[in-house]
Amino acid sequence: MIKGLYAVTPDEPNTDVLLAKVEAALQGGINILQYRNKQANHKLQTQQARAILSLCRQYNVPLIINDSVKLCLTLDADGVHIGADDGDLDEIRARLGPSKILGASCYNRLDLALNAQQAGVNYVAFGACFASSTKPNAPVASLDLFRLAQMQLHIPTVAIGGITLANAPLTIDAGANAIAVINAIFNTSDVKLGTQQFAQLFDTF
Numbered sequence: 501m502i503k504g505l506y507a508v509t510p511d512e513p514n515t516d517v518l519l520a521k522v523e524a525a526l527q528g529g530i531n532i533l534q535y536r537n538k539q540a541n542h543k544l545q546t547q548q549a550r551a552i553l554s555l556c557r558q559y560n561v562p563l564i565i566n567d568s569v570k571l572c573l574t575l576d577a578d579g580v581h582i583g584a585d586d587g588d589l590d591e592i593r594a595r596l597g598p599s600k601i602l603g604a605s606c607y608n609r610l611d612l613a614l615n616a617q618q619a620g621v622n623y624v625a626f627g628a629c630f631a632s633s634t635k636p637n638a639p640v641a642s643l644d645l646f647r648l649a650q651m652q653l654h655i656p657t658v659a660i661g662g663i664t665l666a667n668a669p670l671t672i673d674a675g676a677n678a679i680a681v682i683n684a685i686f687n688t689s690d691v692k693l694g695t696q697q698f699a700q701l702f703d704t705f
Contacts, residue, residue: 501562502623502656504531505699506680510687511539515548521691522552526559528695531678534581536566545571553577562601569595579603584612589619608641610648617655624653625680628661629671634682635661646675668701
């Protein structure tokens with residue numbers, strides 16, 4: 501399930517604008533969507549995530565909630581993505597149950613990925629693979645990590661951080677099963693077209 505284009509929503513306060521962008525991305529061919537809005541309060545996050553979940557159901561695309569296990573369970577979303585400081589993965593897996601998707605940020609560390617796999621996550625994310633405007637101070641993850649992960653992990657890997665149409669093939673070639681993209685999709689003038697261009701990259705691999 502975790503493969504191809506993995507879109508992550510931008511910090512958009514206007515729900516109507518956000519929904520229009522999300523639907524365009526769904527029409528363009530994303531495989532999975534993560535709702536992430538670090539600027540919104542809990543009420544707005546709940547409103548936006550509920551509306552996005554309805555759209556994702558229409559397009560049969562899984563919705564992952566960033567950080568919040570509570571919001572994921574409240575809405576019955578498809579899963580949650582957890583950072584290193586967002587809780588114990590074993591406890592989160594127990595709360596989610598076996599059927600929900602659980603992803604973990606592992607930055608530039610294979611040891612975190614191995615531990616996460618042991619805790620029952622469904623995928624791990626490495627990054628920032630390239631300079632990222634979303635997280636300018638994020639540690640740099642070498643593309644060699646994906647090659648090492650192929651040998652030592654049996655779960656999918658996601659590349660994140662500064663990914664563009666120009667450099668995305670490098671991450672796919674290195675072995676990333678999915679690429680996570682925010683700005684290069686949602687900050688374009690034509691979200692659907694931008695999404696299609698990213699999705700087509702996987703046709704050649």
